[in-house]
Amino acid sequence: MLPLIKNPPLWPNGARCAVCFSFDMDVESLLHLYHREAAPSRLATSSALRYGPFVAIPRIIDIFKHYGLKQTFFVPGWCIETYPQAIEALLKEGHEIGHHGWLHERPNTLSAADEARVLDRGLEAFDKIVGYRPQGYRAPAYAMSEHTPNLLIERGFAYDASLVGDEVPYLLRADKGSLVELPSDFALDDWVQYVNMKEFGFMMPIQSPERAMEVFRAEFDAAWKHGALWISVWHPFVSGRLARADALITLIEHMIAKGDVWFAPMNEIAAHVQGLIDNGAWAPRIDQVPFWTRPVDHLVTQSRG
Helix, strand or coil: CCCCCCCCCHHHHHHCCEEEEECCCCCCCHHHHHHHCCCCHHHHHHHHHHHHHHHHHHHHHHHHHHHHCCCEEEEEHHHHHHHHHHHHHHCCCEEEEEECCCCCHHHHHCCHHHHHHHHHHHHHHHHHHCCCCEECCCHCCCCCCCHHHHHHHCCCCCEECCCCCCCEEEEECCEEEEEEECCCCCEEEEEHCCCEEEEHHHHHCCCCCHHHHHHHHHHHHHHHHHCCEEEECCCCHCCEEEEHHHEEEHHHHHHHCCCCCCCCCCCHHHHHHHHHHHCCCCCCEEEEECCCCCCCCCCCCCCHH
16 A cells, blocks of 8 residues: 555554544524624524534434544534533533634634633633633634634643644644644535535535535545544534434444544544654654745736636
């Protein structure tokens, strides 16, 4: 076999790959963020989003409990405070809760001070409801800013899950220190497969879940073959729907049947990776961030026509 990953980490117990089904439980934060004044009158949209904590989360909990798996859920602070029963149910089953902003604000649209304010307000929700400080962070809409790594390092985060720069973990090095980066890819996000909501500017064609599973399975099979990290991004109100949840079961069973898969929440994956680095068993790629500190000069002015 031609190895396509030159430096795969050693996964626990000789596993071929590491897998985490990560979920972003955004609920109505998206509605209140993008349609603040109109939100009270958009009951159908709100009901679709609230399907997450009331129907999808209990269903997803049952699925992973059946297979004995603990996974990671990234939740905006406002959602933690507004739907604590969903958070408490996830915690009862041992799932990890990660930081996902306050009201799903995109960090790269904020000043450094406002980004810090949003980050800290989200941490207050963890203190009140979750009962522990999060180890991991995912920027809403993958929108990490040049300020995000230092803000996370200052607050003691162990890992980030916002970027898409590799198929194995790597390090982000910033002025204040470093973070383990646990990357995913847009191909592993259910949003681009399923979401058909004009309120959020996404009108993907409605098709059977099996079409989406073809993509997820192909990505997993390649990860298993080459020793990669497979992190998928799901939204409960999207993939918790009946047919899609049923298809999710078939994907889990496909992975189990392959064998030699390490299923783990992302805090355990990050801790394993950091342990390999600390004891010298593996050396990851290091990305110095931010990548660019000023705009690149243009030689000419180019028309957008």
